[in-house]
Amino acid sequence: MAGGIGERFLAALEGVVGAAAVRAAPADCWPYGYDNSRRHAAPGAVVFPASEEEVAGVVRLCAEHRIPLVARGRGTGTTGAAVPTPGGVVLSTERMARILAVEPDDRLLVAQPGATNAEVQEAAAAHGFFWPPDPTSAAFCTVGGNLAYNSAGPRAVKYGTCRENTLGLRAVDGTGRAFRTGVRTTKGVVGYDLTRLLVGSEGTLAVITEATLRLVPLPEATATLRAVYTDVGAAARAVASVMAQPVTPCALEFMDGNAIALVRERPEADLPAGAGAMLMIEVDGPAHGIDHAAEAVARAASVEGLVDLRRARDATEVAALWAARKALSPALRQIAPKKINEDVAVPVSRLPALIEGLGALARRHRIRIVNFGHAGNGNIHVNLLADPDDADEMARARACLAEVFDLVLRLDGTLSGEHGVGLEKQPFVGRELDAHVIALSHAIKAQFDPFGILNPGKVFPPPDQEASARSRR
Amino acid sequence: MAGGIGERFLAALEGVVGAAAVRAAPADCWPYGYDNSRRHAAPGAVVFPASEEEVAGVVRLCAEHRIPLVARGRGTGTTGAAVPTPGGVVLSTERMARILAVEPDDRLLVAQPGATNAEVQEAAAAHGFFWPPDPTSAAFCTVGGNLAYNSAGPRAVKYGTCRENTLGLRAVDGTGRAFRTGVRTTKGVVGYDLTRLLVGSEGTLAVITEATLRLVPLPEATATLRAVYTDVGAAARAVASVMAQPVTPCALEFMDGNAIALVRERPEADLPAGAGAMLMIEVDGPAHGIDHAAEAVARAASVEGLVDLRRARDATEVAALWAARKALSPALRQIAPKKINEDVAVPVSRLPALIEGLGALARRHRIRIVNFGHAGNGNIHVNLLADPDDADEMARARACLAEVFDLVLRLDGTLSGEHGVGLEKQPFVGRELDAHVIALSHAIKAQFDPFGILNPGKVFPPPDQEASARSRR
Structure with a gap:
C-alpha cells in the first residue's frame, strides 16, 4: 500500500x-x-x-x-x-512533551503526548496528587504511549487503568483533521465516548496530541506486606480472599514457585523454606487508619497454606521485602534473554485453575514457565523460557503459547491485560473477539482513517486475512 | 422513514x-x-x-x-x-430482568437490562458489595437505562459512573446481530473499547442484552456532615478545598440560596439564620478511620463564610441533616410543576463563576433559578422556574436557557453530567461538540445501524439538519 x-x-x-x-x-x-x-x-x-x-x-x-x-x-x-x-x-512525539496545566482544585492535569509518565507524576506530586497508571517503564514511557496501549501497572487494582483516569483528548484522525473528545469534568454524557474509543486503540484511529488526565490525591501512608505460601493454590485463594473484603490493596503482586526458585539463591531475597508462592501486598490511605488496613488485609491473606507473613516497619524493610520480586526480572533476563512474556488476565477466582493449567502445559510441552504479575486484577505475566538457538524448543514454546491462550479464554480471561496486541498477539485476536466485533472494529477504523494509513496491520488482522481465516475454521 | x-x-x-x-x-x-x-x-x-x-x-x-x-x-x-x-x-426489557450471576471473588455481577438498579444493589449487598451508579430513581430505573445514559448520582464523586463500573456487555446491533464486548476482568486491552462506546449512547448503536458490572465492597461506616455558608461563593470555595485534600467524600451535595429559601419554612429543615448556601458531605470507609476522615473533610470545608457545621451522630440525626435537601424536590414540584431542570457540569474551580453567572442571567431574564446538585463533580442541577401557562415567561426561560448553556461552555463545562441528551438537548449538542466529532459519530452510528432504525433522531441532530445548521453559522 x-x-x-x-x-x-x-x-x-x-x-x-x-x-x-x-x-x-x-x-x-x-x-x-x-x-x-x-x-x-x-x-x-x-x-x-x-x-x-x-x-x-x-x-x-x-x-x-x-x-x-x-x-x-x-x-x-x-x-x-x-x-x-x-x-x-x-x-x-519527542518535541511535544510539555505539561500544559495542573489544576488541583479540578483534579486534572493536561499533558502533551511526549511527556513521560514520570514527568506527569512529578508535576502532579508537587500539588499532592498522582496519575494512577504506573507501568514498570514509568521513568521512560510517555503519556501518549500509555494511552495508546491503555497501560497500567500494580496500582490498577485499586485505582484503575488509563481508561478510568482520562477525562478528554485532542487528536488528529487519519485525514489530518483535529478534534476534541471528552470533558474537563468527572461526569459528562454528551455524545459518544470517543475518549475511551481512542484509549487502547494503539494509534490505529488517530494521533493523540493532548490529554486531560484525572488526578487522584496522594495517600498519606502506605504499608507493605509479604505473604509466603506453600503453593500457588494457597496464594490464589488468598488473592480471592483479599479481593472479597472492603480494604482494596493498591498492589497485590504474585510470584509462583518457579519464579521463587529463580531468585531463591540471591542473597537479598531472604525467603523461608517451603516457599511455593508469594504475594506482595500494599495498602495505602490516611496515616491514622493504615495499621488497621494492613491488619484487615493480613487477616484476609492468612488462608490455609500460609508459611510466613511479614510487614515492613520502615523503608529499609520495605526494600528488603520487595527484594525477591525486584530480583526476578534481572534473573529472568539472565537465564532467558529472549523469553516469551505474555500478560494474560483471568477473573481472580480462576487464578488457581490458570496456574494449574499452565503447569500441565509446561510439563506436556517440556517448557519452563515462570509466572508472576498483578494478581488483584488476575493479570499474570506468563514467561515461557526457551532458547532461541534451539529450534526444537522454540517450536515447543510456540505450540505451548497457543494452548496458553486457549486455556486463558476457556477461563473467561483475556489475551492481554495491559501490554496490548500490536503485532505479537494479532494472529490470536480472532480467538477472543467475536467475528462481528472485528468487522465492526474495521468499520470504525475506516471512518477515522479512510486511507488506512494509521499504524496499518496492528491489533486486528487485515480484513482479507480475517475472512480467509474464518473460512478455514 | x-x-x-x-x-x-x-x-x-x-x-x-x-x-x-x-x-x-x-x-x-x-x-x-x-x-x-x-x-x-x-x-x-x-x-x-x-x-x-x-x-x-x-x-x-x-x-x-x-x-x-x-x-x-x-x-x-x-x-x-x-x-x-x-x-x-x-x-x-421488562421480561429480561434477571440477575444472572454474582461473583464476589471476581467483584462482578451479571444482569439482564431490565433488572432495576435496586435489584442489582440488593443482590450485590448480599455478598458485601454494591454497584456505584446510584441515580435518584434507583428503586425503579433499570440497569439497561443506566447504561444507555451513563447515569450516576451522588456517589460518582468517589466511585465513578457506569463507564468506570462496567466490565463488558452483550448487545444486538441495528442489523440484528448479537455481539459481546469487554471482559470479565478489571483489565483488558484486546481491541477497541466498544463497551464504553455503547455506554451513554442512548440506544442509538445497539440494544444491550446483558451487562457484566464491576462491584465495589460496601464500606464499613459512613459519616454525614452538613455545612452551611453565608453565600454560594464560600460554599464553592469549600468544595474546591474538600476536593484538593486526600479524603474524597462519597457525596458532596450543594444547595444555593434560592434552594434554601424554598425549604427554609419547612419544619424539618432546621436551618440557621444567614444560610446562603449549604453542602451535604458524606465520607465512607473503614469504621476505625471514619472519625478521622470526617474531621479531615470538616477541616477542609471550614473556609471563610462558614456559618454552621454539624455532624450527625446517629441515624436520626443523619435523617435530620438530609431533611432540608430532601424537602427540596417536593417543594420545587409544588411551586413549579413544569420547571426546566438541566444538569450541567463545570470543573469544580469554576463553580463560583457558574453560580454567579446564573444569578446574572436570572436577573436579566427575570427568571427564578434554583441550583443544587453534585458539587464534587461540578454537576449542578439548574432549575428554571417558569409557569407554562405564561407564554411570555416561558419565552424568557427558553432564552435564558440558551444563555445558561453558553455560560457553561465558556466555563469549560458540559451540557449534561448525567441525564444525557435525548431530544431535550439535541439542538444544543453542536455548541459543545466539534462538527468533526459529530460527523465521526454519525459515521460510527452508520456502522452499527446501517438502516438508521435504532432510536433515530436522538442525541445528534440528523446529518442534514446539522449540515444546514453549520452553513447558517
Missing part, C-alpha cells in the same frame, strides 16, 4: 515541520524502527512535529501520498505496536 | 416473541410513549422479548421493514431519549 517516500514527499514534510524536524538518512531512521518486542522495521522518515497543527499537516500529507504513519513515544511497548511499516513514517 | 406497522409486520413480530409478547392496541401502547421529560409519542407496537435471541429477531424484523425501534426500561429518563418515534416499535 505504501507509495514509498520520495524527494517530493520529504520536501513537503519539511515544508510542514521545518527541515530540522525531518530525518530520512537510514542511520538516523534505524533507531526509530524497534520497540521492546525486539522486532524491527526501518522507517523511510522520522518526523518531529512541535504542535497539533504540525501533526495535522504531517498526517494530511501521509494521507495524500498514502504513506503509513505510526506515532511513537519512547518505544517501551512490548508488542511491536510502535514498530513502523517498512519504509513508512514515524511521527515521534 | 418509518414504513408503518401493518398486519404482516405484527404477525411476523408475534412469530418471533409469541402473540402474548406483542401489544399493538393504542390503549396498550400509550403508556409506553412517554418518559420523565413529559414528552409523549405513541408507538405502533410494544414488544416484550425474553431472550437475546428474541431481541435479535425483533431488531432484524424492524431492520427489514425499516421500522424505528427504541429499547425501554422504566421510562425514568428526563430527556425524551426513550420516547419512541411515532408509530415505531418500543422494545421493553
Whole structure:
C-alpha cells in the first residue's frame, strides 16, 4: 500500500515541520524502527512535529501520498505496536512533551503526548496528587504511549487503568483533521465516548496530541506486606480472599514457585523454606487508619497454606521485602534473554485453575514457565523460557503459547491485560473477539482513517486475512 | 422513514416473541410513549422479548421493514431519549430482568437490562458489595437505562459512573446481530473499547442484552456532615478545598440560596439564620478511620463564610441533616410543576463563576433559578422556574436557557453530567461538540445501524439538519 517516500514527499514534510524536524538518512531512521518486542522495521522518515497543527499537516500529507504513519513515544511497548511499516513514517512525539496545566482544585492535569509518565507524576506530586497508571517503564514511557496501549501497572487494582483516569483528548484522525473528545469534568454524557474509543486503540484511529488526565490525591501512608505460601493454590485463594473484603490493596503482586526458585539463591531475597508462592501486598490511605488496613488485609491473606507473613516497619524493610520480586526480572533476563512474556488476565477466582493449567502445559510441552504479575486484577505475566538457538524448543514454546491462550479464554480471561496486541498477539485476536466485533472494529477504523494509513496491520488482522481465516475454521 | 406497522409486520413480530409478547392496541401502547421529560409519542407496537435471541429477531424484523425501534426500561429518563418515534416499535426489557450471576471473588455481577438498579444493589449487598451508579430513581430505573445514559448520582464523586463500573456487555446491533464486548476482568486491552462506546449512547448503536458490572465492597461506616455558608461563593470555595485534600467524600451535595429559601419554612429543615448556601458531605470507609476522615473533610470545608457545621451522630440525626435537601424536590414540584431542570457540569474551580453567572442571567431574564446538585463533580442541577401557562415567561426561560448553556461552555463545562441528551438537548449538542466529532459519530452510528432504525433522531441532530445548521453559522 505504501507509495514509498520520495524527494517530493520529504520536501513537503519539511515544508510542514521545518527541515530540522525531518530525518530520512537510514542511520538516523534505524533507531526509530524497534520497540521492546525486539522486532524491527526501518522507517523511510522520522518526523518531529512541535504542535497539533504540525501533526495535522504531517498526517494530511501521509494521507495524500498514502504513506503509513505510526506515532511513537519512547518505544517501551512490548508488542511491536510502535514498530513502523517498512519504509513508512514515524511521527515521534519527542518535541511535544510539555505539561500544559495542573489544576488541583479540578483534579486534572493536561499533558502533551511526549511527556513521560514520570514527568506527569512529578508535576502532579508537587500539588499532592498522582496519575494512577504506573507501568514498570514509568521513568521512560510517555503519556501518549500509555494511552495508546491503555497501560497500567500494580496500582490498577485499586485505582484503575488509563481508561478510568482520562477525562478528554485532542487528536488528529487519519485525514489530518483535529478534534476534541471528552470533558474537563468527572461526569459528562454528551455524545459518544470517543475518549475511551481512542484509549487502547494503539494509534490505529488517530494521533493523540493532548490529554486531560484525572488526578487522584496522594495517600498519606502506605504499608507493605509479604505473604509466603506453600503453593500457588494457597496464594490464589488468598488473592480471592483479599479481593472479597472492603480494604482494596493498591498492589497485590504474585510470584509462583518457579519464579521463587529463580531468585531463591540471591542473597537479598531472604525467603523461608517451603516457599511455593508469594504475594506482595500494599495498602495505602490516611496515616491514622493504615495499621488497621494492613491488619484487615493480613487477616484476609492468612488462608490455609500460609508459611510466613511479614510487614515492613520502615523503608529499609520495605526494600528488603520487595527484594525477591525486584530480583526476578534481572534473573529472568539472565537465564532467558529472549523469553516469551505474555500478560494474560483471568477473573481472580480462576487464578488457581490458570496456574494449574499452565503447569500441565509446561510439563506436556517440556517448557519452563515462570509466572508472576498483578494478581488483584488476575493479570499474570506468563514467561515461557526457551532458547532461541534451539529450534526444537522454540517450536515447543510456540505450540505451548497457543494452548496458553486457549486455556486463558476457556477461563473467561483475556489475551492481554495491559501490554496490548500490536503485532505479537494479532494472529490470536480472532480467538477472543467475536467475528462481528472485528468487522465492526474495521468499520470504525475506516471512518477515522479512510486511507488506512494509521499504524496499518496492528491489533486486528487485515480484513482479507480475517475472512480467509474464518473460512478455514 | 418509518414504513408503518401493518398486519404482516405484527404477525411476523408475534412469530418471533409469541402473540402474548406483542401489544399493538393504542390503549396498550400509550403508556409506553412517554418518559420523565413529559414528552409523549405513541408507538405502533410494544414488544416484550425474553431472550437475546428474541431481541435479535425483533431488531432484524424492524431492520427489514425499516421500522424505528427504541429499547425501554422504566421510562425514568428526563430527556425524551426513550420516547419512541411515532408509530415505531418500543422494545421493553421488562421480561429480561434477571440477575444472572454474582461473583464476589471476581467483584462482578451479571444482569439482564431490565433488572432495576435496586435489584442489582440488593443482590450485590448480599455478598458485601454494591454497584456505584446510584441515580435518584434507583428503586425503579433499570440497569439497561443506566447504561444507555451513563447515569450516576451522588456517589460518582468517589466511585465513578457506569463507564468506570462496567466490565463488558452483550448487545444486538441495528442489523440484528448479537455481539459481546469487554471482559470479565478489571483489565483488558484486546481491541477497541466498544463497551464504553455503547455506554451513554442512548440506544442509538445497539440494544444491550446483558451487562457484566464491576462491584465495589460496601464500606464499613459512613459519616454525614452538613455545612452551611453565608453565600454560594464560600460554599464553592469549600468544595474546591474538600476536593484538593486526600479524603474524597462519597457525596458532596450543594444547595444555593434560592434552594434554601424554598425549604427554609419547612419544619424539618432546621436551618440557621444567614444560610446562603449549604453542602451535604458524606465520607465512607473503614469504621476505625471514619472519625478521622470526617474531621479531615470538616477541616477542609471550614473556609471563610462558614456559618454552621454539624455532624450527625446517629441515624436520626443523619435523617435530620438530609431533611432540608430532601424537602427540596417536593417543594420545587409544588411551586413549579413544569420547571426546566438541566444538569450541567463545570470543573469544580469554576463553580463560583457558574453560580454567579446564573444569578446574572436570572436577573436579566427575570427568571427564578434554583441550583443544587453534585458539587464534587461540578454537576449542578439548574432549575428554571417558569409557569407554562405564561407564554411570555416561558419565552424568557427558553432564552435564558440558551444563555445558561453558553455560560457553561465558556466555563469549560458540559451540557449534561448525567441525564444525557435525548431530544431535550439535541439542538444544543453542536455548541459543545466539534462538527468533526459529530460527523465521526454519525459515521460510527452508520456502522452499527446501517438502516438508521435504532432510536433515530436522538442525541445528534440528523446529518442534514446539522449540515444546514453549520452553513447558517
